Amino acid sequence: MIGTTSISAFAVNRLNGELVPADLELLLPHNDELFELTGIRLQSQKEWAPWLDTSYLTARELTDPDLTAHWLATCKVCSMIAFVAAEEHGQYLGYWRGPQKRPIFTSPIVVLDGESQFGVCPGSCFAEALLSRVSGEELFLELREFLRALGLPFSHRTPDDIPYLDVKPTPDALQNEFYVYYRTMSVPGQGTDTV
Numbered sequence: 085m086i087g088t089t090s091i092s093a094f095a096v097n098r099l100n101g102e103l104v105p106a107d108l109e110l111l112l113p114h115n116d117e118l119f120e121l122t123g124i125r126l127q128s129q130k131e132w133a134p135w136l137d138t139s140y141l142t143a144r145e146l147t148d149p150d151l152t153a154h155w156l157a158t159c160k161v162c163s164m165i166a167f168v169a170a171e172e173h174g175q176y177l178g179y180w181r182g183p184q185k186r187p188i189f190t191s192p193i194v195v196l197d198g199e200s201q202f203g204v205c206p207g208s209c210f211a212e213a214l215l216s217r218v219s220g221e222e223l224f225l226e227l228r229e230f231l232r233a234l235g236l237p238f239s240h241r242t243p244d245d246i247p248y249l250d251v252k253p254t255p256d257a258l259q260n261e262f263y264v265y266y267r268t269m270s271v272p273g274q275g276t277d278t279v
Contacts (some may be wrong), residue, residue: 090128097130098141098168099179102188107211108168110234122218122226123172135162135176135196149267157262158200161255165194168210174198176211177205180255192249202255211236215247 091112095264104112111118112126113187118123128143136159167178175198179191193205193278195211211231215238219225228238235239240246253261 094126094128094168097128098132099166099188105189105209107236109237111211114234117230118214121223121230122214124169124177124214124217126169127167133167133172134170135167135200145224153263153266153269154200155260156266158196160262161202162196164258165196165255166191167196169202171217177210179203179210180251181250182255183258184255194253194255202259204248204254206243206253208247209250212238212240212246215240216243218243224246244278 091104091109094108094112095101108126112128115126138155141151164181164183164185165178166181167176169177171177176196177193178196179188180186180194181188181191193207193210193218195203197203206216207213215224215227215231218227221241221242224243228240231238
């Protein structure tokens with residue numbers, strides 16, 4: 085079970101010192117149960133950032149201008165996300181603070197997949213985003229009941245009942261802009277300013 089100290093550490097390590105939203109505070113002590121049910125684990129380590137790992141790339145890939153521009157653009161967008169959880173298959177969930185540095189409480193949840201692509205999750209909080217990500221009616225109902233038992237009164241009947249927030253700019257749109265910028269900077273004769 086995660087105690088008050090660990091919740092404080094989670095706030096410092098993953099949320100830049102902001103308060104932990106109520107749904108996450110309820111979920112943190114039940115991290116193992118959440119993982120067994122969904123394959124999603126909340127992460128509290130300060131240095132946790134597997135999306136920045138390039139050890140799998142070859143020396144040739146590391147010098148490829150397209151790949152380098154894509155990686156730099158992904159890193160730039162990731163710096164605007166407070167990542168808090170990982171799915172079993174290398175996808176990461178976090179709060180999209182964006183370039184305007186939204187407070188955690190008003191930030192939508194986004195996902196970074198294994199192909200370094202971003203998506204916005206439906207829902208107005210992390211627990212709703214979790215509900216939107218499960219496959220199959222049985223697992224959806226099981227997760228909904230688990231969340232209700234923790235004190236989160238969700239009435240959604242299906243994942244389709246969970247609305248999307250209006251998010252501008254989206255992380256994928258910003259990633260595309262940064263990619264174009266970094267790709268242009270790698271062309272001989274172009275400038276070398278950084279974003």
